[in-house]
Amino acid sequence: MSQSIPADAGPLLSVRDITKTYGARVGCEDVSFDVWPGEVVAIVGESGSGKTTLLNCISTRLAPTSGTISYAMRDGTMRDLASLGEAERRLLMRTDWGFVHQHASDGLRMRVSAGANVGERLMAVGDRNYGEIRATATDWLGRVEIAADRIDDQPVAFSGGMRQRLQIARNLVTRPRLVFMDEPTGGLDVSVQARLLDLIRTLVSEMGLSVVIVTHDLAVARLLSQRMIVMKAGRIIEHGLTDRVLDDPHHAYTQLLVASIPES
């Protein structure tokens, strides 16, 4: 999927030498990369390669052991995320950023209505008018293909695919600039996955979002991302344009991963 990126703008997110250890165990090690405005970057690699650790570090959900992460704030200043106060960090997370969890129950409030799950994010950014919040929530449910008559249902009453679509609506309603996703289609059956991926792809391109998506599925990376990072044992072993990495993998491990994709 190709998309033009403004040449004059700097990176939105800049990751430098990030290492996270859990005691003696390495989560990720010496990871550096940039995310440019409007770009989708996929992080791929086998189970245990450090994808989630890295995603949690760069989204400030987990403190790295060493390294720096800088982010271009809306006012144009580049800020070291470790220097943000807790209030600033929380504001960033619920306005400018989104985080789509693998398990929808980690990203939704399962016992409040679908409408409230979406409306809550709007209230967090200061919207107070009940009628407008409900109208916006209804509109967003429609955009993620959830029927308007389900607005008062709780996510516990939704299917896996619907929950994931609701999680996406909840994250995108505040029009974030950067969205982190950890295996957003994991655990769903194949036809549901395909429809969800298509929806994500449409919304990302309509909204010009920057996305960092973790997946172990190279087909997901191919469909959604412009650039790809391949991890193994906590380190980046290959990094490049998605089409290049998949069509002409340089590293033996990437060659193995690519060779193991079933023909479709």
Ligand SMILES: Nc1ncnc2c1ncn2[C@@H]1O[C@H](COP(=O)(O)OP(=O)(O)OP(=O)(O)O)[C@@H](O)[C@H]1O
């Ligand atoms: N809380 C933790 N405590 C100790 N070790 C951890 C913790 N979380 C992750 N690890 C270790 O860090 C390494 C990277 O794990 P991580 O969860 O980031 O991998 P992953 O690529 O996301 O794997 P998966 O595809 O299975 O989700 C693994 O060796 C894992 O055992």
Ligand SMILES: [Mg+2]
């Ligand atoms: Mg993981």
